Amino acid sequence: MSDLRFFLGLARPDRWWLRLGAALAALTLLAGIGLLSLSGWFITASAVAGLAGAGRAFNYLFASGGVRGFALGRTVGRYAERMVTHEATFRILARLRLWVFDTVAPLAPARLGRMRGGDLLSRVTQDVDALDSLYLRFVTPVTAAVTGAVFASVILAFLAPAALPGVLGTFLLASVILPYWAARTARQAGQDLTGEASTLRAEAGDLVSGLAELKAYGATHRIIDRIETANAGLVDAQTRLSSVSMINGAILALAAPLSFVLGFGLAAASGAAAPVSALAGFIAFALFEAAAPLVQAAELYGKTTASARRLKALTEITPAVSDPARPAPLPEGWDLSLKNVTFRYPETDTDILDGIDLSLPEGGRLALVGASGAGKSSVIKLLMRFYSAQGGAITLGGAALDALAISDVRSRFALVDQRAELLSTTLRANLRLADPDAEEDRLWDALARAGAADFVRRLPEGLKTWTGELGGLVSGGQARRIALARAFVKNAPVLLLDEPTEGLDETTEADFLDALDLWLDEDPRRSTLMVTHRVRLLERARQIAVLENGRIAAAGPAGDLRQSDTALKRLFPSL
Structure with a gap:
């Protein structure tokens, strides 16, 4: 009762x-x-x-x-x-x-x-x-x-x-x-x-x-x-x-x-x-x-x-993360810092991240690499406040991430991952997930930047086209472009990429990365964190960090690490 x-x-x-x-x-x-x-x-x-x-x-x-x-x-x-x-x-x-x-x-x-x-x-x-x-x-x-x-x-x-x-x-x-x-x-x-x-x-x-x-x-x-x-x-x-x-x-x-x-x-x-x-x-x-x-x-x-x-x-289910009682104001800057961060998933005993240090300044382009299961995607989940770290400190613009309102934190990020999740609705509605008030011209501009505008124009119903369950009515490459366009619609200052080109052919991957570079170059303060296994993404990075067994094995300027770091060469022998 x-x-x-x-x-x-x-x-x-x-x-x-x-x-x-x-x-x-x-x-x-x-x-x-x-x-x-x-x-x-x-x-x-x-x-x-x-x-x-x-x-x-x-x-x-x-x-x-x-x-x-x-x-x-x-x-x-x-x-x-x-x-x-x-x-x-x-x-x-x-x-x-x-x-x-x-x-x-x-x-x-x-x-x-x-x-x-x-x-x-x-x-x-x-x-x-x-x-x-x-x-x-x-x-x-x-x-x-x-x-x-x-x-x-x-x-x-x-x-x-x-x-x-x-x-x-x-x-x-x-x-x-x-x-x-x-x-x-x-x-x-x-x-x-x-x-x-x-x-x-x-x-x-x-x-x-x-x-x-x-x-x-x-x-x-x-x-x-x-x-x-x-x-x-x-x-x-x-x-x-x-x-x-x-x-x-x-x-x-x-x-x-x-x-x-x-x-x-x-x-x-x-x-x-x-x-x-x-x-x-x-x-x-x-x-x-x-x-x-x-x-x-x-x-x-x-x-x-x-x-x-x-x-x-x-x-009765307790959320993994929650807003603080009195959220701190969102800082104007968006430089990211992880200091001695330790993390394990709920109901497990193994640390996925074990005291890692990372930094992403405004305008930075950091590639985070490592073997499968090294904890790369876990870093993005912590930044998006899907989970909370058990130890260490994560800051955004100098403010502790867990002291900010969750919605404020996520307003600073746009996420594109390899699954490129599309809802079973129209292309227009999928793009407007990033901004419900986005006008038509802005949607087409984002599609053009992502290299998907011509594809959408060729569709009989254009932006009214139904994407199907989990985007099943569009190809994997087009789904990635639409997901990238959605990130452009949001226009967040920090772009998080989790294996965004996994499974794409070289031509499609190159077009995707060219569109990404053009968008980043438009504003020198825009920054991106790229989780990847692909050499082409490494070529676009300014900084590289290598994760091994939950620890940072190497980190530094991309050119230096590509030439000398053995941990990076173990992952990418062709470098």
Whole structure:
């Protein structure tokens, strides 16, 4: 329940929408009770008046007017209630999705690496959607049921007090005892449904993302077997949940007419007139309109609590980095310095970086080289504040990196790596990730600088072209150019390059580096840190640092190291 209370608290900004929806639901229920009970009283009273020969003296207009009024009120009220409650729910779910993204964003990439993509997607979509039961099927029906019970009690207390205990008793059985039983019975099935659906989505995601490798190694059947197992568990949970729902439906279908018989019988046994007895019976019958939604909400209790628990668990993950309580102002300069920096990844015992010293002055061009696993990419991750170092000091413009706001630090850097991540959207939207307000001319200028403008112009839809999942609809070389253009759009003073030309042919690599040099030369204060295995990038560097086993084995001017350093020659024998 604590998890549910937490998410009810998130709905506080829209509480007036919820209250209005609950009030309309209560009024609609009252109109329904009034319609059914008055209709029953009217028909019975008309029959009694006719049998007694008093038909002409009977006031048909009052009762028929009341029936029409209740019918109209019920119709209009139901429509208004649906409009308001759905508006409230959609507002809350929209805010909840933003809350999930705001919670997840600080966890990337350090903490999210331990989560499967399909499971995270299930939390953002399926689990958020499941919480509509909390707002739409719990808050509103409970308010309506309580209001209906109070109204029925007042009417029966005046007209047929003998029927009151029986009517309220059956209503409590249907609105309290039966939902309690339904919640207990369906709880495990609902939790299993949520878990199996998440597992199924995660397994399916693994199958799609790794299909080429799975086929190459003949391992497709293993993932398919896991998918079938998860699907079988999902079907079993759905079956159990449907069984509980079917039993509850049957109980309600039998209990509603029995409540009419009980209400009518108790009132008649006390000596009440037939019309009044009919009124008591139909009030009891109409109250079951309020009980059915409570039972349905109870059936989904397990699923809703499981989803709430999975979402709440995201708040219990501590980000690898966080803003300081009082961030220091961003310095005007952007020279970088690493002093005796030590770093290991979370939950590991091995230092990836062991007391390294590096410096990148404004206007500098530093190539960081080393064997795979030496820690080169880890340096970039520390600079981007994806992780925090365990020891030493990193400064930007003379200010400690961890004393600055994370957003301020990242505003100084543009990152281009070998994966050249492109989102599944248009080229325009991918470029505007760097600056959402960038105008069209600026985008084309960046593409021209990166040597990609002609390619984009040849596309039938130009900047509107869809790049596909992970940029799958463009070649690797073009994806790198687009990523470089995106860095140009950002126009950050420090450019971080992590194997940017890996896998490119010599011509494409040369064009890429020429575009990079032209951009850097336009402003002598622009600087770049290049992580590379490629000789061509070394030729563009002014300084070189060699990483070996987490330590700086050599560092200095590029020309000096290319001529004499043995650590560099071990990596690049052709130098």
